[in-house]
Amino acid sequence: xxxxxxxxxxxxxxxxxxxxxxxxxxxxxxxxxxxxxxxxxxxxxxxxxxxxxxxxxxxxxxxxxxxxxxxxxxxxxxxxxxxxxxxxxxxxxxxxxxxxxxxxxxxxxxxxxxxxxxxxxxxxxxxxxxxxxxxxxxxxxxxxxxxxxxxxxxxxxxxxxxxxxxxxxxxxxxxxxxxxxxxxxxxxxxxxxxxxxxxxxxxxxxxxxxxxxxxxxxxxxxxxxxxxxxxxxxxxxxxxxxxxxxxxxxxxxxxxxxxxxxxxxxxxxxxxxxxxxxxxx
Amino acid sequence: xxxxxxxxxxxxxxxxxxxxxxxxxxxxxxxxxxxxxxxxxxxxxxxxxxxxxxxxxxxxxxxxxxxxxxxxxxxxxxxxxxxxxxxxxxxxxx
Numbered sequence: 001x002x003x004x005x006x007x008x009x010x011x012x013x014x015x016x017x018x019x020x021x022x023x024x025x026x027x028x029x030x031x032x033x034x035x036x037x038x039x040x041x042x043x044x045x046x047x048x049x050x051x052x053x054x055x056x057x058x059x060x061x062x063x064x065x066x067x068x069x070x071x072x073x074x075x076x077x078x079x080x081x082x083x084x085x086x087x088x089x090x091x092x093x094x095x096x097x098x099x100x101x102x103x104x105x106x107x108x109x110x111x112x113x114x115x116x117x118x119x120x121x122x123x124x125x126x127x128x129x130x131x132x133x134x135x136x137x138x139x140x141x142x143x144x145x146x147x148x149x150x151x152x153x154x155x156x157x158x159x160x161x162x163x164x165x166x167x168x169x170x171x172x173x174x175x176x177x178x179x180x181x182x183x184x185x186x187x188x189x190x191x192x193x194x195x196x197x198x199x200x201x202x203x204x205x206x207x208x209x210x211x212x213x214x215x216x217x218x219x220x221x222x223x224x225x226x227x228x229x230x231x232x233x234x235x236x237x238x239x240x241x242x243x244x245x246x247x248x249x250x251x252x253x254x255x256x257x258x259x260x261x262x263x264x265x266x267x268x269x270x271x272x273x274x275x276x277x278x279x280x281x
Numbered sequence: 282x283x284x285x286x287x288x289x290x291x292x293x294x295x296x297x298x299x300x301x302x303x304x305x306x307x308x309x310x311x312x313x314x315x316x317x318x319x320x321x322x323x324x325x326x327x328x329x330x331x332x333x334x335x336x337x338x339x340x341x342x343x344x345x346x347x348x349x350x351x352x353x354x355x356x357x358x359x360x361x362x363x364x365x366x367x368x369x370x371x372x373x374x375x
Contacts, residue, residue, distance in 0.1 A: 068325075
């Protein structure tokens, strides 16, 4: 009986790239696991932190209808965070679930982008942030729906419909405030100015993102940029606004280097579960 | 000019084949935003598959002072109910 051919290094490389869910007898690949965990934290934390931020509007929005709109977006985002963080805990395999990851980590362990932790400011600033984020998240989720990890693809495919609505609603408000009264226009201009410098971080490809991309988990975000810029340009043109001048980009959220705003947000968010651990209701 | 946004009446179709039903009203600066407010206010629990918003100011309502002449005369005309038709069991929403 002929013996099996030896396993060559290039065969190993192919084996490592196979899909973990589905591949028969796939080796437990630590690098794959930690990359997937990291990217799930980014996705989950983006949604969690922006959901918490928008929740701060509850009871304070300009009208009861806007109050509901903002709360709806917040709840959509918290729902996404629950899915992503639960899956992150499962992938990590150390017994942490979504709640543990959300409520028992400290600031330095959060992997959200800096854009979502920015303060609400006024309604215009909130809508500027929403447009910049949702337009990116929409294009990312479109691509993630084809992720090599079926679970990530399923969450993204479900969430992308929610996000399409967020993007549209935010766009409508940017248009109305920009092309509105002198005051609403000034506020929207300030809001966009505040948020603009956090765009480059959304398109940063660091080592983790490159790894995830090589494994088919993550899209090449460079390819999202054209559509993103075009979308913003369309909205700004209709809002009769100029795009803010390019500013010095601020990066670091994905490595846990956050602005001072995040600590305050997390303190409020985690107060209850930390004061009454394992409380149920 | 009032500082409040105009009022819009909201109509929801709960499923295909059913008529839109009036469910309430929302404020909104224009039709597009009013439609989104209606979506966020009245269909967040899967209540509908289609939405209409209509400017409340465009609704022509009967005058309550005319109630007597408008509605009372119908009170004793029970022969206007087509009660002698048999409706098949599997025909719903009639």
